[in-house]
Amino acid sequence: MVSRSSTRRLQPPGAQAASGVTARNRPGPAERLAAATARTWRPVAVLAALFVIWWAVTAAGLIKPYLVPSPARTLDAVLSQSAYFAHNTWITTYETVLGFAIAIVVGVLAAVVMVYSPTVEKSLYPLLLFAQVIPKIAIAPLFVVWLGFGLSPKIVVAVLMAFFPIVISAVTGLKTIDPEMLQLSSTMGAGTGQTFWKIRFPASLPHLFSGLKVAATMAVTGAVVGEFVGANEGLGYVILQANGNLDTPVLFAGLLIMSLLGVVLFALVELLENFVLPWHASRRRTDIATTSL
Amino acid sequence: MRTGNGIAPPYDPEVTTGAAVEIDDVEVRFRTRKQDVTALREVSLRVEPGEFVAIVGASGCGKSTLLKLVSGLLSPSSGRVRLHGQDVRGPRRDIGYVFQRAALLEWRTARRNILLQAEMRRMPKEGARERADELMAMTGLTGFEDAYPHELSGGMQQRVALCRALLHQPPVLLMDEPFGALDALTREQMNVELRRIWRETGTTVLLVTHSIAEAVYLADRVIVMTPRPGTVAEIIPVALPAERKYGETMAEPEFARATGRIRDLLGAAPGAE
Numbered sequence: 094m095v096s097r098s099s100t101r102r103l104q105p106p107g108a109q110a111a112s113g114v115t116a117r118n119r120p121g122p123a124e125r126l127a128a129a130t131a132r133t134w135r136p137v138a139v140l141a142a143l144f145v146i147w148w149a150v151t152a153a154g155l156i157k158p159y160l161v162p163s164p165a166r167t168l169d170a171v172l173s174q175s176a177y178f179a180h181n182t183w184i185t186t187y188e189t190v191l192g193f194a195i196a197i198v199v200g201v202l203a204a205v206v207m208v209y210s211p212t213v214e215k216s217l218y219p220l221l222l223f224a225q226v227i228p229k230i231a232i233a234p235l236f237v238v239w240l241g242f243g244l245s246p247k248i249v250v251a252v253l254m255a256f257f258p259i260v261i262s263a264v265t266g267l268k269t270i271d272p273e274m275l276q277l278s279s280t281m282g283a284g285t286g287q288t289f290w291k292i293r294f295p296a297s298l299p300h301l302f303s304g305l306k307v308a309a310t311m312a313v314t315g316a317v318v319g320e321f322v323g324a325n326e327g328l329g330y331v332i333l334q335a336n337g338n339l340d341t342p343v344l345f346a347g348l349l350i351m352s353l354l355g356v357v358l359f360a361l362v363e364l365l366e367n368f369v370l371p372w373h374a375s376r377r378r379t380d381i382a383t384t385s386l
Numbered sequence: 387m388r389t390g391n392g393i394a395p396p397y398d399p400e401v402t403t404g405a406a407v408e409i410d411d412v413e414v415r416f417r418t419r420k421q422d423v424t425a426l427r428e429v430s431l432r433v434e435p436g437e438f439v440a441i442v443g444a445s446g447c448g449k450s451t452l453l454k455l456v457s458g459l460l461s462p463s464s465g466r467v468r469l470h471g472q473d474v475r476g477p478r479r480d481i482g483y484v485f486q487r488a489a490l491l492e493w494r495t496a497r498r499n500i501l502l503q504a505e506m507r508r509m510p511k512e513g514a515r516e517r518a519d520e521l522m523a524m525t526g527l528t529g530f531e532d533a534y535p536h537e538l539s540g541g542m543q544q545r546v547a548l549c550r551a552l553l554h555q556p557p558v559l560l561m562d563e564p565f566g567a568l569d570a571l572t573r574e575q576m577n578v579e580l581r582r583i584w585r586e587t588g589t590t591v592l593l594v595t596h597s598i599a600e601a602v603y604l605a606d607r608v609i610v611m612t613p614r615p616g617t618v619a620e621i622i623p624v625a626l627p628a629e630r631k632y633g634e635t636m637a638e639p640e641f642a643r644a645t646g647r648i649r650d651l652l653g654a655a656p657g658a659e
Contacts, residue, residue: 273489276459281506282479291505295493372493372534 162342167349170342178331182350185328188244188316189354192251193309199252200259200308201301205289207260208267225257229315233322247319247327254315255308262304266297299373302366309362313355328354404471406558406590407433407456412465414451424615425451429465431609431618435557438584438591440601442648443611443619449594451616453560456592457481469558479507482551482589486563488543490535496546497522497531503553514553521549524583541572548580552587561593565600577603578632585628598652602626602644603635610651619651 144164150156151163158166171178203221207214229250236246270293278288320329328351335343366373409431416423425448433439441449454460455467458478467474469481490499497518504514522528525545535543544564551559564580565573577600584591584604595601601608608622624644626635635641 271487271489273485273487274491276454276457276477277483277485277489278506279459279477280457280479280481280483281503282477283506287506291502292491295491370493372536 159339159341162345166342167345170340171346171350174343178346178350181326181328181331181347182354184244184326185313185316185320185351186354188247188319188327189251189312189358192248192315193255193312193358195248196252196255196259196308196312197305200256200304201263204260204263204267207264209285214264221257221260224253229254230318230321233318236319237323242323242325246322247316247324250319251312251315254311254318258304258307258311259301260304262300262302262307263297266300266304267293269300270296298370302362302370305362306359306366309358310355313351313358317351405432405468406435406437406470407431407592408466408468408471409452409455410466410468412455412462412467414448414455414460415463426455426462426617427615428617433590433592435590436588437607438593438605439607439609440593440595440605441609441611442595442598442601442652443616444613444652445596447611447613448616449611450562453483453562453592453594456558457483457560480556480558482554482556482559484544484547484551484559484561484564486566488535488540488547490543490546492535495532495534496527496538496542499535499546500549500553503550507554509554517553517555518549521552524586525549525579539572540568541576544568544576545579548583552583552589555587556589558590558592561591563594563596566596573597573600574632580604581630598645598648599636601648602641603630603632608644608648610648620647622647 147161148164151158151161162170203217207217232253233246233250236249240246240249274292274296275288278292283291316327317329317332320327321333324330328347332344332347332351335341335347409429412426412429413424414426416425429448429452431452441452443449451460455462456469456474456478458467458469458474458476461475469478491502494502500518500521501514503509504511504518519531522531525548527542527545527549530538530542533542535546538546544567548564551561565576568576581604591604593601593604602624605624608624610619610622611617612619622644625640626638626644
């Protein structure tokens with residue numbers, strides 16, 4: 094694990110020798126790679142173990158192949174129809190990413206308006222909650238009626254799914270600012286815009302990113318739900334087709350690719366978070382280091 | 387006027403004729419859900435330019451409220467507050483503010499936290515950077531310019547907050563229990579440094595504190611306040627020499643007299659009036 098020395102606490106230059114605490118340089122690339130490996134090997138090992146169990150169960154013939162296909166047959170299903178899978182994965186990815194992006198823009202804008210206007214917040218919040226509690230699978234057919242069989246109803250469902258966690262986390266983030274910081278800002282003669290861009294918005298990012306990570310996985314679900322209701326392409330369509338044909342290898346392949354899509358999107362958001370909030374990420378990592386030792 | 391370290395005089399004498407801060411028969415009432423609370427009542431006060439004034443009193447006596455009035459973050463229910471002869475209406479830019487918590491932006495390094503002041507005021511970049519370097523040298527932050535707040539100790543964080551408050555050379559520095567969260571030893575060091583920095587910059591300082599020793603060591607005058615509703619119980623002049631060595635000053639009879647008097651006032655205050 095990360096060594097305890099990553100908990101840095103700097104002292105005035107004169108005090109260093111006396112207290113035995115020295116300023117440490119920021120971790121270099123090799124150190125960071127080692128830390129990343131230390132963080133990721135466990136989940137990778139668990140995943141590998143699951144695959145081994147899957148393989149063992151099917152190889153031993155404990156479950157009939159038409160119920161659970163072996164990993165080899167699943168892989169074969171993908172490879173033998175690689176163009177088919179590539180196209181449909183691309184469609185779902187497109188719907189998911191576009192839906193996620195729209196949800197971010199709309200969600201953050203809505204949060205900003207709500208934070209700056211209590212009237213808007215009071216009027217909009219119940220509506221938001223209402224939109225959230227409606228089961229998306231129940232209203233998805235309506236979007237098909239309204240928007241047709243193209244990609245747009247799927248994108249709309251993805252937006253709807255991803256929107257809520259983004260708004261909630263953005264509102265919370267924008268509100269958690271230290272009131273003294275805002276008072277300080279007004280004695281600096283800062284305008285609303287300056288205070289927002291230099292203080293409020295950056296301070297809200299840790300909250301926003303946790304919302305984005307939830308939303309990323311929801312967007313995948315949204316796109317697939319949209320495809321279930323009425324589509325002739327996309328991973329949701331692949332799964333429905335395979336289900337109808339009792340083609341479990343294709344079904345399994347579709348499911349795996351779908352999960353992978355969610356995981357990749359989640360990982361991308363986390364990567365962006367580490368890049369945008371190194372101050373926050375580094376601090377969190379020292380927390381982990383001290384608690385796990 | 388005291389100047390030093392190549393730092394320009396903190397205020398323009400043409401504008402600042404007369405008192406730096408004038409508080410005239412001020413009353414502050416807060417309305418809470420259940421009742422009206424009078425935080426301050428019949429407070430009058432005059433602070434001369436370049437003076438160091440400490441304010442002590444029991445918790446909740448409205449010491450911090452007093453600073454908020456001077457900065458314009460709060461308006462009095464009645465009475466007048468003037469800064470350099472101008473009525474205070476709305477937040478004032480010509481002050482520096484230091485809170486008990488350093489209130490630093492955790493995504494900015496020490497230097498960039500200090501420069502926030504310059505960015506908000508749209509000060510020229512080059513000059514602001516030089517000034518920030520000077521201040522960091524003066525407060526012993528050299529070598530920590532690029533450290534993030536979570537890498538700094540409490541004392542170091544508070545130094546950064548102090549530099550930020552001094553960056554624009556404010557004629558008046560307001561400090562609200564700036565060392566309240568520090569350990570006793572760090573606090574003493576910070577007291578010595580603040581005294582030196584004040585002597586070098588010549589800024590007018592209003593310091594709210596819970597520590598009687600801190601108030602007497604640092605200030606020219608100590609304002610003792612009564613519990614809520616807060617009002618000025620007595621103003622104690624501190625007749626100590628300008629050059630104050632920490633240990634020696636503490637041993638002076640005048641130090642014992644002033645701290646003793648303040649202790650009497652604060653101890654006797656609940657029944658007095």
